[in-house]
Amino acid sequence: METKNKLYKRNILLLIILVGIVISSAVLVYANEYLSISKPSGKTPAIKKEVATKAAQDVFGAMNPNSRLTSIVLKERLPNNQLLWEAFSDKDSEIWVNANNGEIRFLFDGENSADRVDYAKNKFPAISREQALSSIAQAAGKLKLEVPSTKPDNAEMVNHSDNEGEPYEWNFKWAREKQGYKYHDDWVFISVDAYKGQIIGYNQNFASNEPTSLEIRIEKPEALELAGRLASKEGFSLIQNEAELMIVNPNYRWTEYMTKVPEANTRLAWVIVFDKPQAPFGGSGEIWIDASNGKMLGGVETR
Amino acid sequence: MKRLKRLSVAILVIAMLAVPSTAMASYAFDYGNTNGMTYGDDCVYEANRMWGTLGLTYSSYIGSTFTKSTFLNNCATGNGVYAYTHGSADAISDNSNSSSNYIYRSDVSSKRGTDWKRLVFLDACRTADNSNWASAWGISNGDGSSHAFIGWKGESQDSWNYYVFTTEFLYWVKNKKTIQYALDQARIKTSISHYGTYGSTSWSY
Numbered sequence: 001m002e003t004k005n006k007l008y009k010r011n012i013l014l015l016i017i018l019v020g021i022v023i024s025s026a027v028l029v030y031a032n033e034y035l036s037i038s039k040p041s042g043k044t045p046a047i048k049k050e051v052a053t054k055a056a057q058d059v060f061g062a063m064n065p066n067s068r069l070t071s072i073v074l075k076e077r078l079p080n081n082q083l084l085w086e087a088f089s090d091k092d093s094e095i096w097v098n099a100n101n102g103e104i105r106f107l108f109d110g111e112n113s114a115d116r117v118d119y120a121k122n123k124f125p126a127i128s129r130e131q132a133l134s135s136i137a138q139a140a141g142k143l144k145l146e147v148p149s150t151k152p153d154n155a156e157m158v159n160h161s162d163n164e165g166e167p168y169e170w171n172f173k174w175a176r177e178k179q180g181y182k183y184h185d186d187w188v189f190i191s192v193d194a195y196k197g198q199i200i201g202y203n204q205n206f207a208s209n210e211p212t213s214l215e216i217r218i219e220k221p222e223a224l225e226l227a228g229r230l231a232s233k234e235g236f237s238l239i240q241n242e243a244e245l246m247i248v249n250p251n252y253r254w255t256e257y258m259t260k261v262p263e264a265n266t267r268l269a270w271v272i273v274f275d276k277p278q279a280p281f282g283g284s285g286e287i288w289i290d291a292s293n294g295k296m297l298g299g300v301e302t303r
Numbered sequence: 304m305k306r307l308k309r310l311s312v313a314i315l316v317i318a319m320l321a322v323p324s325t326a327m328a329s330y331a332f333d334y335g336n337t338n339g340m341t342y343g344d345d346c347v348y349e350a351n352r353m354w355g356t357l358g359l360t361y362s363s364y365i366g367s368t369f370t371k372s373t374f375l376n377n378c379a380t381g382n383g384v385y386a387y388t389h390g391s392a393d394a395i396s397d398n399s400n401s402s403s404n405y406i407y408r409s410d411v412s413s414k415r416g417t418d419w420k421r422l423v424f425l426d427a428c429r430t431a432d433n434s435n436w437a438s439a440w441g442i443s444n445g446d447g448s449s450h451a452f453i454g455w456k457g458e459s460q461d462s463w464n465y466y467v468f469t470t471e472f473l474y475w476v477k478n479k480k481t482i483q484y485a486l487d488q489a490r491i492k493t494s495i496s497h498y499g500t501y502g503s504t505s506w507s508y
């Protein structure tokens with residue numbers, strides 16, 4: 001009887017240790033969760049699930065009539081905790097419906113992504129930039145995409161390898177604008193295959209809040225001087241007179257207030273370009289100076 | 304009593320599954336430079352998650368543990384490599400960023416020997432400017448093997464948007480999509496299109 005009791009106690013002890021291991025492992029896993037770009041949301045959205053599901057299914061159907069929505073989840077996505085219905089189809093495609101207004105915010109066509117490899121292999125002729133843009137305009141209506149009517153800020157036909165038969169794509173990018181000032185990190189991006197012009201993906205990345213003011217109190221020479229102080233401290237060389245007014249998301253790089261996730265509240269800033277001379281890893285970057293008050297808002301640099 | 308034993312065994316199995324594999328003979332290595340870099344630790348965390356979900360064992364070196372000697376000692380084993388650091392067409396830095404510790408592609412080539420790599424992502428400037436880095440890892444176009452080298456043509460940034468690119472790419476590889484699918488998703492999510500690939504991108508884990 002005593003032996004049985006000892007055995008029982010030992011097993012209970014073992015059980016407690018094992019439960020402890022499981023809990024501490026789970027804590028370790030979650031403690032190591034650094035940044036999470038998106039996570040499921042428990043918020044109540046303006047656009048109900050049924051409405052978003054129908055919108056997404058309609059677009060999946062327009063991409064391929066045999067396509068079927070397989071999942072839809074309400075998520076919050078950084079930056080600015082954008083509330084989105086994120087849907088997937090059985091054809092490896094993805095659509096995000098803006099949960100505030102029902103618009104298609106993002107689209108990825110998994111079939112078109114794969115098909116362009118065959119077009120390249122079969123030596124289809126490449127289409128021109130105008131043909132690619134015309135193809136986008138035709139598809140935009142049925143896919144319910146908001147395509148800017150202006151000329152793209154960037155248009156490039158690229159591939160990513162020297163492999164023979166590596167497929168090309170046309171990529172177009174339009175910066176979001178307010179009163180003639182371009183946003184640094186808000187844009188519309190559309191990618192189509194360079195043979196039939198079928199849309200591989202669409203992203204209306206307007207995640208930021210509009211700036212509260214577009215006032216300019218700091219002129220370019222002063223902004224360059226302010227940036228120059230930081231540049232000399234960090235060992236950067238400003239490129240002479242390279243400064244442009246843009247709407248930026250402050251990240252306070254090079255300060256103790258630096259944020260990994262850029263701020264959603266934007267500011268009009270002087271974007272000042274610098275060189276990093278350190279060989280062999282020389283590069284470049286930008287310093288952002290607030291156009292209203294001269295504050296250093298951060299910037300970016302290459303690796 | 305039997306019930307208790309069964310329960311103990313079940314919990315032991317769950318515990319073994321829950322503990323991330325970081326020790327033992329590793330099949331993937333992740334490196335994150337945090338010396339003046341903002342996102343090195345986050346990207347390595349995402350890479351760890353990918354290897355773990357795919358069932359590979361891995362070792363990760365973040366910050367001061369990312370040294371030239373560790374990197375080179377690991378070159379001859381494992382079939383996956385992810386590194387977030389400074390780079391050029393010829394060299395990458397370890398966490399010290401010191402010129403005496405630059406890791407040259409010739410070092411990698413000789414240390415790797417004939418070891419076969421399946422996926423190498425050198426997440427650093429200019430690592431795909433030409434085929435040299437890919438060759439150092441034994442990956443080349445048309446070599447008939449299902450493996451891939453990913454790098455950057457020109458400069459890449461230590462910035463939020465590039466962090467999103469890396470995270471999206473690793474996420475879709477983790478979900479067993481082809482390398483090309485994962486890169487397409489990353490491109491559309493970020494508008495970044497100047498990555499370069501060598502080897503084959505039509506395979507998935």
